[in-house]
Amino acid sequence: MIHLVVALAPEARPLIEHLKLKVVSTSPGYRIYEGDGVRLVQSGIGKVASGGACAWLAGWAQRTEEDPDPCFWLNAGIAGRKESELGEAFLAHKIVDSATQRSFYPSFPFEIPLPSYELLSVDSPSENLPDRFAVDMEAFGFFSVASRFQTAECIHSLKVVSDNAESSADQLTPQRIEELVQQNLNAIDGCIEIGREVITYLNQRIEANPLYHSLIEKAHFTVSEKRRLKTLTRHLLVLSPEFQFQGEDLKSKKIIASLEESLASVAAPDYAQLDSKVG
Amino acid sequence: MFELIYVEDAVREHPRTQSILSRYPRSRIIPCSRYGEVFNRNAQDFRLQKQRPALILAEKHGETVLETPRGYGIGTDRNYYFSHLLNCVYDCRYCFLQGMYRSAHLVLFVNYELFFEGLEKIIEENSGEECTFFSGYDCDSLALEPLTHFAEEFIPFFEGRSESFLELRTKSTKIDSLLKREPLSNVVIAFSLSNEVVGEALEEDVPRLERRLDAARKLQEKGWPVGLRFDPLIYSDQWQQHYEQLFEKVFSTIRADQVHSVSLGSFRLPKSTYKKLDRLFPENPLFAFGLEERDGLVSYQDRLQEELESFCEEKILEHISRARFFPCDGKSRSE
Numbered sequence: 001m002i003h004l005v006v007a008l009a010p011e012a013r014p015l016i017e018h019l020k021l022k023v024v025s026t027s028p029g030y031r032i033y034e035g036d037g038v039r040l041v042q043s044g045i046g047k048v049a050s051g052g053a054c055a056w057l058a059g060w061a062q063r064t065e066e067d068p069d070p071c072f073w074l075n076a077g078i079a080g081r082k083e084s085e086l087g088e089a090f091l092a093h094k095i096v097d098s099a100t101q102r103s104f105y106p107s108f109p110f111e112i113p114l115p116s117y118e119l120l121s122v123d124s125p126s127e128n129l130p131d132r133f134a135v136d137m138e139a140f141g142f143f144s145v146a147s148r149f150q151t152a153e154c155i156h157s158l159k160v161v162s163d164n165a166e167s168s169a170d171q172l173t174p175q176r177i178e179e180l181v182q183q184n185l186n187a188i189d190g191c192i193e194i195g196r197e198v199i200t201y202l203n204q205r206i207e208a209n210p211l212y213h214s215l216i217e218k219a220h221f222t223v224s225e226k227r228r229l230k231t232l233t234r235h236l237l238v239l240s241p242e243f244q245f246q247g248e249d250l251k252s253k254k255i256i257a258s259l260e261e262s263l264a265s266v267a268a269p270d271y272a273q274l275d276s277k278v279g
Numbered sequence: 280m281f282e283l284i285y286v287e288d289a290v291r292e293h294p295r296t297q298s299i300l301s302r303y304p305r306s307r308i309i310p311c312s313r314y315g316e317v318f319n320r321n322a323q324d325f326r327l328q329k330q331r332p333a334l335i336l337a338e339k340h341g342e343t344v345l346e347t348p349r350g351y352g353i354g355t356d357r358n359y360y361f362s363h364l365l366n367c368v369y370d371c372r373y374c375f376l377q378g379m380y381r382s383a384h385l386v387l388f389v390n391y392e393l394f395f396e397g398l399e400k401i402i403e404e405n406s407g408e409e410c411t412f413f414s415g416y417d418c419d420s421l422a423l424e425p426l427t428h429f430a431e432e433f434i435p436f437f438e439g440r441s442e443s444f445l446e447l448r449t450k451s452t453k454i455d456s457l458l459k460r461e462p463l464s465n466v467v468i469a470f471s472l473s474n475e476v477v478g479e480a481l482e483e484d485v486p487r488l489e490r491r492l493d494a495a496r497k498l499q500e501k502g503w504p505v506g507l508r509f510d511p512l513i514y515s516d517q518w519q520q521h522y523e524q525l526f527e528k529v530f531s532t533i534r535a536d537q538v539h540s541v542s543l544g545s546f547r548l549p550k551s552t553y554k555k556l557d558r559l560f561p562e563n564p565l566f567a568f569g570l571e572e573r574d575g576l577v578s579y580q581d582r583l584q585e586e587l588e589s590f591c592e593e594k595i596l597e598h599i600s601r602a603r604f605f606p607c608d609g610k611s612r613s614e
């Protein structure tokens with residue numbers, strides 16, 4: 001699932017329309033939209049609001065999904081940057097909190113499809129843009145909270161330059177913001193596509209272990225026995241995919257002992273047959 | 280090759296940094312204050328990062344040269360290691376580095392000067408006694424040679440210090456800088472070799488056996504002491520046949536009578552590393568077959584280990600004298 005976090009209504013509107021998202025939660029707090037593997041939450045302005053929206057969205061997803069997929073988090077919105085052209089889309093490769101000087105470094109396991117810059121998250125709008133840095137008000141809050149739920153490879157911030165050395169943020173209107181996002185829907189689509197690829201890769205790694213699920217029903221297992229059962233069944237299936245457990249009415253210890261015995265007698269792996277997908 | 284290069288502020292102007300950055304004019308350069316901000320963070324996915332690792336240029340602080348664990352050696356009583364580089368461009372499934380760091384990025388410490396001081400100090404402390412320094416403990420010694428010039432810069436340090444040995448352990452074929460200079464009898468180029476089936480299945484992006492052997496042969500011809508490291512030995516279907524073929528190939532390509540040293544050890548990992556790797560690669564049979572834990576180390580069950588090691592030892596000793604053979608004591612880690 002792609003989790004899009006945007007601050008303002010004029011940033012959210014073109015995305016909701018373009019991605020054909022529908023409201024799925026209007027409970028007090030944050031409104032959540034969803035469609036075709038993408039969820040969007042509109043956070044409001046500032047680091048706290050953005051972090052709060054991430055927590056809200058993650059909590060909502062955990063409550064509503066039985067078997068949650070990995071998520072790719074994308075913070076989309078506008079930012080100022082002195083040296084850039086208006087309307088330039090970029091990704092943040094370093095995010096610095098102006099208040100504490102703490103930094104986050106998003107990690108890129110994919111070819112970076114856009115220019116990338118350092119992004120400074122400030123507490124209040126300022127007239128003067130610093131050299132080199134882009135400036136926004138949300139990304140650091142977004143990263144601080146999203147990184148509690150996902151690894152740094154799956155959390156990114158895509159911004160569109162809305163003000164620069166020649167054009168100040170004062171001149172921005174909701175309509176202009178909407179236009180800027182609208183003009184960069186391709187760039188945003190590109191990042192969503194990358195997010196989907198990353199999720200597919202992560203999903204491949206989630207192990208299916210039907211043997212564990214069938215055995216866990218057969219007896220009462222303690223927490224440590226469950227852990228052992230999980231590893232033993234997985235190892236058995238890796239080495240002997242056709243393995244079937246024989247035996248009825250057994251106690252947990254007996255089941256585990258029997259699996260250990262089976263594992264000890266399994267044939268050595270033939271690495272010439274190893275599927276490259278197994279890593 | 281590296282789309283992203285993180286550079287610690289402290290080494291931004293270091294000549295080695297400048298020279299590396301000039302090789303990558305199109306890379307995105309990201310400043311950071313300490314490499315740990317990027318490298319040691321929580322919430323990183325090693326396998327995802329390994330798809331496109333970044334390079335981090337950093338400054339080494341503190342002790343640079345450390346004692347190896349007991350049992351890690353090739354003939355001298357005193358053995359040390361130093362790591363100018365953390366992590367590896369290759370991707371061997373059995374590599375303990377995967378469980379050691381949270382990140383798959385490569386950290387290069389550019390202030391080689393501090394390493395020279397560290398080496399100097401240890402050599403002085405051991406006044407006159409023979410010691411060996413291993414450089415391929417946390418990385419492959421030569422895989423990034425065109426970028427780091429590590430061998431090129433460190434080998435001259437060992438000139439005229441005949442009591443100090445340097446081992447460059449590698450699976451790489453980046454040997455140009457070695458072929459260009461005169462060999463030193465106290466610098467050993469040690470090639471890690473696996474049988475071809477294991478190599479094909481468990482060593483990604485690594486030069487194939489033939490190419491490694493060809494590099495070893497060229498170095499031998501040039502006069503460099505060449506070592507062979509059969510570590511880790513992996514138990515598999517038809518393993519005897521696979522290892523027999525390996526030894527045949529090795530000793531028909533390079534001159535056994537000129538081999539500096541041979542070491543051997545079966546697959547083993549510290550328990551905590553094993554657990555991490557089994558989680559990272561839940562479907563890989565390497566972590567599922569025939570293992571048990573002994574004294575905090577996960578390795579093959581006694582019988583399998585004994586079979587594997589004694590068979591390979593016997594085959595190797597058909598070519599190499601026992602004096603040049605160094606089986607691993609099973610307590611130190613594999614390559």
Ligand code: SF4
Nearest residue numbers: 367369370371374418
């Ligand atoms: S085993 Fe050696 S060559 Fe392979 S990834 Fe590890 S350090 Fe690199």
